[in-house]
Amino acid sequence: MDTVTIKALLEKYWQAETTVEEERLLAAYFKGPDLDPDLQPYADLFAYFEEESRVSPGPDLEARILQAITPVRHFRWGMMAAAATVLVIVAGLFLFEPAAPAGGPGVANSATAGQRIADPETGNSTTGNSATASVTDTYDNPEQALAAVRHALLVASVHLNEGRKQISNK
Amino acid sequence: MKRLLIISILAIAATNLHAQDDAIGRFFNRYLDDQRFTVVSVSPRMFRLMAKVNWDTVSADVKQTVTHLQSFRILSTEITPYAFYKEALAVIDRKQYEDLIMVRGGKDNFRFMIRATGNTINELLMIAVDKDGFTLMSFVGDIDLDRLSRLAADMDIKGLENLKNAKRK
Numbered sequence: 001m002d003t004v005t006i007k008a009l010l011e012k013y014w015q016a017e018t019t020v021e022e023e024r025l026l027a028a029y030f031k032g033p034d035l036d037p038d039l040q041p042y043a044d045l046f047a048y049f050e051e052e053s054r055v056s057p058g059p060d061l062e063a064r065i066l067q068a069i070t071p072v073r074h075f076r077w078g079m080m081a082a083a084a085t086v087l088v089i090v091a092g093l094f095l096f097e098p099a100a101p102a103g104g105p106g107v108a109n110s111a112t113a114g115q116r117i118a119d120p121e122t123g124n125s126t127t128g129n130s131a132t133a134s135v136t137d138t139y140d141n142p143e144q145a146l147a148a149v150r151h152a153l154l155v156a157s158v159h160l161n162e163g164r165k166q167i168s169n170k
Numbered sequence: 171m172k173r174l175l176i177i178s179i180l181a182i183a184a185t186n187l188h189a190q191d192d193a194i195g196r197f198f199n200r201y202l203d204d205q206r207f208t209v210v211s212v213s214p215r216m217f218r219l220m221a222k223v224n225w226d227t228v229s230a231d232v233k234q235t236v237t238h239l240q241s242f243r244i245l246s247t248e249i250t251p252y253a254f255y256k257e258a259l260a261v262i263d264r265k266q267y268e269d270l271i272m273v274r275g276g277k278d279n280f281r282f283m284i285r286a287t288g289n290t291i292n293e294l295l296m297i298a299v300d301k302d303g304f305t306l307m308s309f310v311g312d313i314d315l316d317r318l319s320r321l322a323a324d325m326d327i328k329g330l331e332n333l334k335n336a337k338r339k
Contacts, residue, residue, distance in 0.1 A: 082174040135213045135241040136202075142219040145212045149242050150232055152210075152307055156296050157322035159280055163271035164319065 003036040194308060197261045198243055211243040231320050239311035251304035258297050258306050267295060
């Protein structure tokens with residue numbers, strides 16, 4: 001292999017236009033003993049390429065990669081504590097919702113005083129209306145309940161009219 | 171740590187919201203079994219049961235008003251009425267309830283407050299006090315004030331006077 005051919009090939013090599021076969025020729029030349037002194041500096045480069053091409057991954061490469069990309073999970077006691085606290089607070093809000101009290105005699109002013117009936121339906125029957133969520137019944141008879149409501153409505157109505165009258169008098 | 175702080179703040183805020191939401195309910199529940207108070211409450215379930223009652227003697231306005239109600243509660247006492255009046259006013263969340271009518275002075279001292287969404291009144295609260303007693307009344311439902319006002323207007327004056335006297339037994 002003459003120096004001129006090698007120099008031409010080398011020129012092609014720098015342009016990245018050489019074929020695999022030509023690169024193999026170049027590598028063989030620089031490995032060989034009869035080097036042109038002009039080309040001596042390149043011999044080291046090709047020796048380096050040769051050396052690097054022999055490097056192969058170790059058998060534990062896959063394991064090392066996996067270890068590197070698997071997130072380490074520390075058990076976060078702080079977060080656990082926070083979550084538990086929130087849970088306790090939320091649970092407390094529901095549990096300590098004013099419970100339907102047991103009936104006490106003498107509280108209500110009707111013949112059926114003391115007969116309170118906790119209403120299991122109220123919790124979901126009145127959509128989003130917390131004011132009714134804990135209402136218990138004084139009466140267990142709808143007629144008596146109606147009479148009481150009518151009476152109360154009349155009282156409220158009387159006051160309402162009084163109030164309106166006062167406002168319009170001013 | 172920042173997240174923890176945010177969660178705690180949210181939890182506390184939620185607790186407050188809840189507390190405000192049911193201030194009147196808690197006021198009722200606090201005195202529900204108190205011997206000094208007379209309590210009458212009618213649940214939504216009982217209002218539904220009223221559908222089976224004979225309504226023949228009931229006027230159309232009353233019927234309409236009652237069918238639009240969900241629950242009703244009244245709490246009254248003759249003992250230290252002004253103290254309870256003050257307490258009730260302090261408990262009411264002013265963000266939720268707005269004053270409708272306030273009458274002060276004379277022998278009657280009362281307020282109407284409403285809780286409304288848009289043009290619909292969801293709750294009418296009446297707080298009345300005089301030297302003889304304190305009354306807190308809450309109607310929850312869809313309340314038509316004009317209709318409510320007509321209920322008494324239909325009655326004669328004598329009937330009204332009796333009613334007012336019978337209010338506190």
